[in-house]
Amino acid sequence: MVQLKRLVLGLLVGLVSQSIASADPDVNAADTAIGWTQYKRNSQRTGNSPQETLSLPLRRISAIRFPAPIYASPAALQDRAYIQDARGHVACVDPIQNKVHWLTKIDGIKNTSSPAIANERVYVGSSAGYLAIIDMATGELLKKVAAGSAVICAPAVTESAVYFSTMNGMLIKIDFDGNKIWTFDGRAPSYVEIAVKGNEILFCCGNRSSSSGSNQVLRLLDRGDRVKVVDRWFVLNPTGGPVFGPQETIGLQSFDSELGSFQVLASGQPTRSYRSSRHWHTDARVTPSVRDGKYYLGEKIFTREAKFEWEASKKFLYQGASHSSPALTAKHMILGTEKGQLLFFDIHDTTKPDQPEWVFSTDNVGKSNSAISSSPAVAGGKVFFGGEDGIFYTLGQGAETRVNEQLLTRLSNRQPTQELAPRPNEHEWHTVGGDMTYSLVSPDKRIKPPFRVKWKTRIWGSFKSPMIIADGRVYCASRVGQVTCLNAEDGHIIWRTAHALPYVDTRSGATFSDGKILIMRTWDVAHEVGGLWCHDAATGNVLWHRPVPFGYHLNADGLTTHQGRVFVAWNKGEGVIRAAAYGIDDGEEVWAKDYTGLLQKGRKKPVRVSSAVGDGRWYLSVPEVMDQFGIYENKLGATVAIDPENGDLLWKNSDCAIHERTRIGYRNGLVIVFSQLVSHALDAESGKELWTGPERPANTRYSRTYFAQPLTDLYLKSEGKQGIAPMDVCSYSVFVNGVWYGHAQGTTTSIVGRTEGGTSNYGFTVNQKVWEYQFNSKACCTPSPAYGRLYYSPNGEGVVYCFETAN
Structure with missing residues (x-):
């Protein structure tokens, strides 16, 4: 019986339809094969199935809950589908019976590799560092092909071989039995999908010789027992895999x-x-689909000349939205959204082309862990996809079915707990400045270079602000709405959610307080979107939202809280700054007050503010004005102290204020205001200026980037003359256990640990390099020290790192 099943499955997988003819040169045998046997349907990754037709609406004819979120995309035939969840549960699903045919557990707790089926086997990657080969009929684990690093991308299967890549930048070719034929070393990490067409391979990896985040896109030629690079392009931060497109593009x-x-x-x-x-x-990890000489990215369609041709309505897919890679049928483009919806666009419709013909919504739509990042597969008139709610869905014609919970019930006693042990005596990092003082100083004495990577996790989003570390979790707030929570110990994703913000670009980080995550999103004046969000830190669920008209805040910005209240401020117009306190638990307004004399009258755009809390006071610094493009009038603002209980103004200093990318901080009874070229030390009780630090050199790249300095004992005692760490355009430093960690000066792809001393330039006194780590992308953020480790995510990689002391 088993042999018969293998024979039938093998025939289905290998069958190619000879009856479909097309004049379109982009429709080839790979596009006309029956079934959806791997990620994006074929090794070229075209995502094109022109013979598949769907009769809408569809129904949920199968739904099976897995123990973990599903990020991978399925492989599917007419009556079988193959899928993997984040914790390595690989299953063969019978959509007709709504049941699991077999289940095999492979290693890994953050698996995103999509399975491929060929030669009676299932090939799928594990974040534990191997490619698994599983018997397609029985689920027996036949072999683990050691890879030396996590395999998070999908294998590409051709008629003669299997190709897969690793996070450390290796590209490996094996035969169908798992025997290695050759290994190519990209010499830098690789985080996006590969594509194979005949003997040509597309492979993206980093570029260690680049100081600007340029990555390599390689076209390799497979010569059987070896491989050769035949083309090389340099592209900044590829965020999704390449696809073989029309006319050799x-x-x-x-x-x-x-x-x-x-x-x-x-x-x-x-x-x-x-x-x-x-x-x-474009940080959605999308691989475009290809048809009729066009590239289908999802929310946009392009010609082969990269000319924009179409985009979806922002009501459904806002610009920068994270969504799945699209699938193409005879009539439809299908893709999943962060909101938890599967959209079906009629690509031939000329009446309402930017709106989907039909929308399927999951039960968890709009909530935490609701996204559909799994690229759909289409086979036999059915649509297969996984949800981050852990449910594997099949849509088709037939009776609606309930979610099958039997698999989850059966495995519930075997799953490792996600409960996080309390860390009452551990140092954490609750704001981008460490705590509500924003001193950028950590007391953690266990952090000491050199470091090694303890774990790294590929997520969704690009980042300008540091990670927030609290309650055993890592919180990441991306620029366009994604919020991700990871386990600080092993890096697996606990929850993900998103703010649908079609016109908003946000750089500022999150703030952790009282078991909540508070995030400010830039206010878009024209469309009135943005504001303040409060999430439950354990689940990611939105507790409340306030439409506060925040300015365009920067990397070093974040919210401040005190005794159960969160404080905000914005430009009300006519020279008035309004500040308010909201209850963290319910978002209700506690007080709101207007302050005059801080801005010139007539300034109407949102204004960036910077604040800190110390000695029971809320310190607020306001520049003259900053519009949403970071443009300042050359005017001086003011710095004030406010009573957090009632909003009363305690003192005002009109002689110093933040500028462009700087901020304020508090430590040891001092409020330090970093302005354009100098720092000002104010007495926290009276606001009187006590000293001014040395002026930064003017007319250099560093004169406009004096964000802030860690308020170390050395910096404060020397009155700003020592403890001055270098920075680059987008970064500042943090201080922990005698070392300053921040941007590499002039090399924007590295973070560096430095100590006081070394050759001084531009007035910097911290110049002795003791450690450095280079990334694939620009490293605009600053490390977050906590739990004896450094947590970090560079700008464009979409990867979160945890560094631990090497010894």
Whole structure:
């Protein structure tokens, strides 16, 4: 019986439809094969199934709950589907009977590799560092192909071999039995999918010789027992895998630290790029689909010349939205959203082309862990996909079914607990400045270089602000709405959620207080979106939201809290700054007051503010004005102290204020205001200036980037003359156990640990390098010290790192 099943499955997988003919040169045998046997349907990753037709609406004919979120995409035939959840539960699902045919547990707790089926086997990667080969009929684990690093991307299966990549930058070719044929070393990490067409391979990896975040996109030629690089392109931060496109072109999305791009590459030709507004970040890990000479990215469609042709309504897919890679059928483009909906766009509709013809919503729609990041598979008139709610769905014609909970019940006693042990005596990092003082100083004495990577996890989003560490968790707030919570010990994702903000670009970090995560999102004046969100830190569920008109805040910004209240301030207009306190538990207004004399009259745009809490006071610094593009009038603002109980103004200093990318901090009875070129030390009780630090050199790249300095004992006692760490355009330093950690000066892809001393330049006194780590992308954030470790995410990689002391 088992042999018969293997024979039938093998015939289905290998069958190619000869009856489909097309004049379109982009529709080939890979596009016309029956079934959806791997990620994006074929090794070329076109995501195109022109013979599949769907009759909408569909019903949920199968739904099976797995023990963990599903990020991977399924492989599917007409009556069988193969899927993996984040904790390595690989299953063969019978959608007709709504049951699991077999289940195999492989290692890994943050698995995202999509399975591929071929030659009566299932091939799927594990974050534990191998590619698993599983018997397709029985689920027997046949072999683990050691990879030396996590395999988070999907294997690519061709008629003669299997290819897969690893996080440490290896590309490996094996035969169907798992025997290694060759290994190619990219010499830098690789985080996006690969593509294979005939004997050509597309492989993205970092570039260790780059100081600006440039990555390599390689076209390799497989010569059987060896491989050769035949083309090399340099692209800033590829965020999704490449696809073989029309007329010998290659398409992929990228992110250059500030703007998203769609890139079209071709051998011997200049790179063609589409760049939209600053709100388009393309950090969704999307591999485009290809048909009719066009690239289907999801919310946008491009020609092979990278010319923009179509975009979805922002009501359904806002710019920069994180969504799944699309699937194409005869009539529809199908993709999942962060909100928990599967959208079906009629790609031939000319009446309402930007709106989906039909929308399927999961039961968890709009809540934490509701996203559909699993790229759908289409086979036999059915649509298969996984949800971050842990449910594997099949949509088709037939009776609606309930969610099958039997698998979860059966495995519930075997699962490792996600309960996090309390850490009452551990040092944490609750704001981007450490705590509510924003001193950028950690008391953790266990953190000491050199470091090694304890874990790293590929997530969704690009980052400008540091990670927040509290209650055994790591919290990441991305620029365009994603919020992710990871386990601080092993890096597995606990929950994900998103704020749907179509016109908002946010750099500031989260704040942890009283078991809540507080996040401010830039206010868009024209569309009135943005404001203050409060999430339950354990679950990610939104507890409340306030539409506060925040300014365009920067990397070093964050909210402050005190005794159960969170404080905010904004420009009300006519020279008035309004400040308010809201209850953290319920978001109710405790007090709100207007302050005059802090801005010139007539300034109407949102204003950036910087604040800190210390000695029972809330300190607030306001520059003259900053618009949403970071443009300042050359005017001086003011710094004030406010009573957090009632909003009364305690003192005002009109002689110093923050500027552009600087901020304020508090320590040891002093409020330090970092202005454009100097620092000002104010007495925290009276606001009187006590000393002014040395002026930074003017007319250098560092004159506008004097964000802040850690308020170390050395810095304060020397009145700002020592303990001055270098920074670059987008970063500042933190201080822990005698070492300053921050940007590499002039090399924007590294973080560096330094001590006092070394060759001084530009007035910096902390110049003795003791440790350095280089990333694939620009490293705009600052490390977060906690639990004896450093936590970090660079700008465009979409990877969170945990560094521990090497010894």
